[in-house]
Amino acid sequence: MPVTVKEADKEATLTVTWQGCADAGFCYPPETKVIPLSAVLAASNDAQPTAAAPVSSLNHRPAFNPQLPVEPRPMEENAVPQAPAMAPPADVPARLPFTALWALLIGIGIAFTPACCRCTR
Structure with missing residues (x-):
C-alpha cells in the first residue's frame, strides 16, 4: 500500500x-515499525510528492547491519593499559x-x- x-x-x-x-x-x-520522515523534508523542497515504500517491502529485514566507520584513536602517552580481571586464587573456598x-x-x-544394575553377585 503506497503512501x-x-x-x-x-x-x-x-x-x-x-x-x-x-x-x-x-x-x-x-508488529509496528516507525519510519522517520526527515528524508521527506529534503525531497519536498523539490516540489515533487514522495511516495513512501510499500508496506510489503517492510516485511523483510536486511541480512546484516552495515558497518559503521571506525576511526583509530592514538593512545595517550600517560595512559596505563588495563589489566584483565584476575581469577580468584585456587585456595579460596567456594562462595556458593x-x-x-x-x-x-x-x-x-x-x-x-x-x-539399575546389581553391584554384587
Missing part, C-alpha cells in the same frame, strides 16, 4: 502496524550459598535412587 506524503514536520514519523496470519489460522503477534546443604541433599537423593 504519498506531501508535507511533513521536522520530527514527523509514520507508524505502520501489521499482523501476519498463516493459512492454518495461526496469527502472529502484531549453602554448599554443604546442597552436598547433603544430593547425597540423600542418590541414596534413594533405585539401582
Whole structure:
C-alpha cells in the first residue's frame, strides 16, 4: 500500500502496524515499525510528492547491519593499559550459598535412587 506524503514536520514519523496470519489460522503477534520522515523534508523542497515504500517491502529485514566507520584513536602517552580481571586464587573456598546443604541433599537423593544394575553377585 503506497503512501504519498506531501508535507511533513521536522520530527514527523509514520507508524505502520501489521499482523501476519498463516493459512492454518495461526496469527502472529502484531508488529509496528516507525519510519522517520526527515528524508521527506529534503525531497519536498523539490516540489515533487514522495511516495513512501510499500508496506510489503517492510516485511523483510536486511541480512546484516552495515558497518559503521571506525576511526583509530592514538593512545595517550600517560595512559596505563588495563589489566584483565584476575581469577580468584585456587585456595579460596567456594562462595556458593549453602554448599554443604546442597552436598547433603544430593547425597540423600542418590541414596534413594533405585539401582539399575546389581553391584554384587
